[in-house]
């Protein structure tokens with residue numbers, strides 16, 4: 001295997017999460033795509049969310065492109081197709097599969113924009129409570145002027161690692177690791193989040 005993949009793969013196994021910087025040659029998103037994603041995320045309608053999909057306490061604005069309540073469904077708006085097309089390209093999925101060590105086909109199941117303003121946060125949760133088949137959460141950072149808002153991923157011993165992402169950075173996180181986004185201290189943290197799975201049928205969550 002390519003050395004650059006094996007470093008990410010080792011880090012993913014160790015910490016449950018990797019951060020790929022914007023200008024790193026491995027980052028699958030190019031500058032034009034990044035700007036297109038940013039435009040779509042800024043224009044899409046948003047709702048304020050206080051209780052998350054897994055029942056956790058939240059405080060953030062959400063714009064949706066694909067939902068996964070009973071099964072994956074594209075949200076009807078002028079932006080979903082463009083966003084989904086960019087995220088679905090082979091380079092992106094090959095990279096995710098390599099990092100996660102998956103040979104099977106992976107599918108997009110949920111795509112949304114999250115904006116966390118000063119004083120707000122995403123509470124501690126497990127992504128597999130939203131869908132037990134989620135493999136990885138991928139987060140493209142679109143905010144460039146915020147502090148705080150660390151992506152905090154917990155290990156089984158209660159210790160955690162913090163990931164601080166700048167504009168254009170990509171985080172890939174194992175959905176079996178509990179995590180949170182700490183309170184934003186200044187500015188706006190804006191991220192495009194998408195969840196991948198090797199299961200494309202019904203969401204098997206219990207409730």
Ligand SMILES: [Fe+2]
Pocket residue numbers: 125126127137179
């Ligand atoms: Fe999450």
